[in-house]
Amino acid sequence: MKYMRALPALLVLSACSGGSGDSSAGGDQAEDPVVVDYPIAFVRRQLGFEDDGALVEDDIYSPADFNPGAQLVMKDRATPSAPETVLTAGLFDGDYDVKDLNTSADGQRLVFSMRAPEIEGADDDEQPTWNIWLYDRESRELRRVIESDLIAEEGQDIAPAFLPDGRIVFSSTRQRRSRALLLDDNKPQFSSLSENQRNEAFVLHAMEADGSAIRQISFNQSHDLHPTVLNDGRILFNRWDNMGGVDNLSLYTIEPDGTDLAFNYGYHSQQTGTAQTDAAFVRPRQMPDGRLLITLRAPAGTSYGGDLVAIDSANHTEAYSLPEGEGEVVGQESIAVEEVITDGSLSPHGLFAAAWPFYDGTSRLLVSWSECRVLEAETGLPRPCTDEWLSQEEVVPADPIYGLWIYDYAEGTQLPIVVAEEGEMISEGVTLEPRTEPAYLPEPIAGVDLDSELVQDGVGILDIRSVYDFDGVDMLAGEGGAGIPNLADPDITPAELRPARFLRVAKAVGIPDDDILDFDRSAFGRNRAHGMRDILGYTPIQPDGSVRVKLPADMPLAISVVDADGRRIVGRHRSWLQLRAGEVRTCNGCHTGDSEVPHGRPDKEPASAWAGAPTSGVPFPNTEPALVAEIGETMAQLLARIAGETQLERDISFSDLWTDPAVRAKDPSSSIAYADLQTPLPIAATCLDDWAGCRSVIHYPQHIQPLWERTREVLDAGGNLIEDRTCTVCHSNRDAAGMLRIPAGQLDLTAAASAANADWMTSYVELLFDNPTEELVDGALSPILVQERDDNGNLVFETDEDGNLILDSDGNPIPVMVTVDVDRLMGDAANGSRFFEMFAPGAAHADYLDPAELRLISEWLDIGAQYYNDPFAAPVN
Incomplete structure (x- = not known):
């Protein structure tokens, strides 16, 4: 050397x-x-x-x-x-x-x-x-x-x-x-x-x-x-x-x-x-x-x-x-x-x-x-x-x-x-020495290299071969799983048994600096890292897990695979996707956040787990005879070729396009629509007629809190009150006479400012954070305290910096008292949150909330449970 x-x-x-x-x-x-x-x-x-x-x-x-x-x-x-x-x-x-x-x-x-x-x-x-x-x-x-x-x-x-x-x-x-x-x-x-x-x-x-x-x-x-x-x-x-x-x-x-x-x-x-x-x-x-x-x-x-x-x-x-x-x-x-x-x-x-x-x-x-x-x-x-x-x-x-x-x-x-x-x-x-000039990549030309209509509309195409493909592996194959070919066959797998039903697309919301808008940062809610998001809409996932849909160009986008209720079933997308006008972006499938298999790099990622149609000139097995596939096509690509490119939709709507009625009856259609909400809509009224260029913007105070306060009276045929299911009737710290009480289930869903954080409503804190259980003592609500125990189950007492016990005036050790917390009902996603268990069929609150209301809560949770999703709607400092 x-x-x-x-x-x-x-x-x-x-x-x-x-x-x-x-x-x-x-x-x-x-x-x-x-x-x-x-x-x-x-x-x-x-x-x-x-x-x-x-x-x-x-x-x-x-x-x-x-x-x-x-x-x-x-x-x-x-x-x-x-x-x-x-x-x-x-x-x-x-x-x-x-x-x-x-x-x-x-x-x-x-x-x-x-x-x-x-x-x-x-x-x-x-x-x-x-x-x-x-x-x-x-x-x-x-x-x-x-x-x-x-x-x-x-x-x-x-x-x-x-x-x-x-x-x-x-x-x-x-x-x-x-x-x-x-x-x-x-x-x-x-x-x-x-x-x-x-x-x-x-x-x-x-x-x-x-x-x-x-x-x-x-x-x-x-x-x-x-x-x-x-x-x-x-x-x-x-x-x-x-x-x-x-x-x-x-x-x-x-x-x-x-x-x-x-x-x-x-x-x-x-x-x-x-x-x-x-x-x-x-x-x-x-x-x-x-x-x-x-x-x-x-x-x-x-x-x-x-x-x-x-x-x-x-x-x-x-x-x-x-x-x-x-x-x-x-x-x-x-x-x-x-x-x-x-x-x-x-x-x-x-x-x-x-x-x-x-x-x-x-x-x-x-x-x-x-x-x-x-x-x-x-x-x-x-x-x-x-x-x-x-x-x-x-x-x-x-x-x-x-x-x-x-x-x-x-x-x-x-x-x-x-x-x-x-x-x-x-x-x-x-x-400043000469070197070989890099290759020149010519600009694609609309009408030649790019679809002129897509360019004019300012959209691109996202084409996913199958959301059941995880790093080149069919996640449903083996161990008794159906696998993609069986999911694609409607005679084997009806729609209700397919786990992935829709793709939800959200966009990032830009955040201005204080010179433009000095809004209170509590507007982000519990997890500021999620930022704010608009929901651009949904598109059905075809039986084989494929998706092909037009998306707006020139903005950071995030996608989520959701079930029939609109709840995310795959981990949160952790990188922003972008499309330029006219661009067709292809993707084999999905991957987990901790996967180190190359994903999103075409020359290194594994081959697709879904080969598509095995032959040309015939439909996919047991599907509509008119839907004739070409070899290697996915179901979404076939639909786009025959019926045109799909656009995002406002609602979670399903219609069975695939089942051959000669084989069995088609799966029933369904829809979970914003229009069914009895509380303020997260969309502009004009978007109920035309979804083009629209998005849903969900704010907790304006769109989620009203769900807890909506009157939900059950009446008999004569109009007499049988039961009042209004959430705040039971989940509040005051009864009908105004007397202080313990809220049902230790859950207060009122809109009053939280004692823990005055920037948020009580209901928001109660749903999204662990909260101390309370008891009524001498006419006041007080947290229940118990003596703390160490990891070995031993009672804990106050000690000085040298570890010596601190004694009270009577010479007794002073116990360390802690609250008994109630675990939060809502987590980082709708699926896995205990909240929804209460509204499942047969559960205590089954049918208390409408499907459209549960959908709204689900998508709000999945995008980050923000307090506001528009900084210009949030309170200013």
Whole structure:
């Protein structure tokens, strides 16, 4: 190994790297150890410090952070002695920020993100935004890509990359298409916050090199970051899946027009840092050998760097050979010469902040690298991480000192190009050398590549072969199960025995920042991680489990497989689905949340468990003779071919289209309709006549609470009251005379503000949280208290910090008293919630609630049991 260990001498000898001379001046290259005949560009920045002297944290989930004190520098050779030109010198009066360098394939153009200096005294919404800038080597022109100040400041634009056709793909908060669609909801246009609600979501956009024709191409509720173009023309990027408790930053691909969004690598490999700590795949870029070069680093911290890792995503979708982070690491490998520590402790081999491959047939990289250093206890001076300095009684890390280096991971050599001084760092660098242009993927043409009617209607098609296919396995086959072929045969399996009956589709609701709408966050309800959602509708699942339905384009969608009552039977969908207008998205089936079998990546997922129709020219067994199948077709595809593409429906409605009446009678039709509700509808009245463009929006106070208060009197033939089944008649803490009492079943369903949380009604808290049982004591309701017992069943008494018993005034131990809680009736989904057991046939409350009411409660629970599902309907602060 030829790693240069004599770093202190090397740093001194290479510190003379030239000034801000003309980049065309060149220099005497004979003395340089490596001659590289193309320019490099890099970002030199000052380290940022908090008021207490601590380094400013770098958080990849906060990509809009502004760290002033940077400059963009170019050298005409990748050598220490080549002169430097500060390309951004003189642009601004004050400290600005630069990041996200990228180059064109011919090496003639440099594109990057830059933010102008802070405006003193201006509000946050009046401060400059991140903009995309372009430098042309031939003309030596430096310009902002979007000339108009008004358009440039519409959002934060970062992480640009050149597409093969000369356009630029970048990540931005401008959310152009998403903002436009808000007008359909009668909402003001705004950029939605990411799901953690800390900042606006960055998603992918594309534009011409002159800043025109800006189009949004990805639709995520959280960030889509660091796009780069692969050799095959697809865009690879970091996608933050942050739905409903998921927190993964993994690699996805998408085509330049926004179609074919697909998982690529690492969804279940989030803990591949040192000692399996959290680590993110940062700044992906394809290497000449086809692997992906990334910096593997902690998502946030003050070290600013991590390990050099190559990912073999062509052959692997996860890091480990076995699920759950077990087995051999096969999908990725460190290509650093020595081990790099990424868990926050000292890394003797140093850390890498960024890396860029050379395209000259070598194994060299241009890296931003910091030596490992600690502070000498006596002097406070930085010292290298040798055994001598690491053996100090108190080891304190020194500030990083990232310089620019040529790093050959195969040869084991490392040569300095730009040496950083104390208090500064070279945060990233690129070479402006020619390389092979990625393949050009032409834009699909309506009427040629895409269905013109679908494009005009702004919809795409979702085509699922079978929801009974789990990771390529027929989940109902074997162990006496029917299997998909038997479910598809109506003579073997009637509709009532098919578990999956409908597909429910919901869309994400955009959340504005406080400047647009300062609403109370209690509006999210019990689980803020679920966000807010609208229900777009339902479509029947065909007997073989297949689905083919038109869905609106350009919005984050989530799907759920539900039973005949509208209750989800498969785990919650954890990633947002998107369709572009005219796109047909095919899917084999489903998978569980913890499955590590590739799902959503067509070239790696297992073959479908359902082959479809075995022959052409005949119907599926025992189905309508007119429904003649073609080989390989699913039932949903057959219907679409014969009767046209299906649209989402408002209600849960079933009609037997399949059973051959010559074989047996058709299954009875059924419908659970919103129109049957006697309480306020979660839809606009006009949507009862035409569902096109409609959705249901469920708020607990307006739509669920009225169910508990609806009068439910049972009368005899003469109109005399036999029984009052109104929920609050029994489930309240006051009787008809106004006297205090224990609510029936310890369940209070009244609308009064909860004593536990005044932002919510009592009924909401009682249904969705464990609550203490109460008793009536001296005319007041009080929680029942019992003495706590430890895990061994022993009674627990109060003790001091040393574990000694605390005695009362009589010298007796003081018992620790705890409440006896009633388990909540409603869980995270309708199926599995004890609430519905009470309304099952033969149960105590059978027929108390109507099917439409139970449907409304079921879908409200399944989408997250939010208090409100529209921030503009929630109370403002």
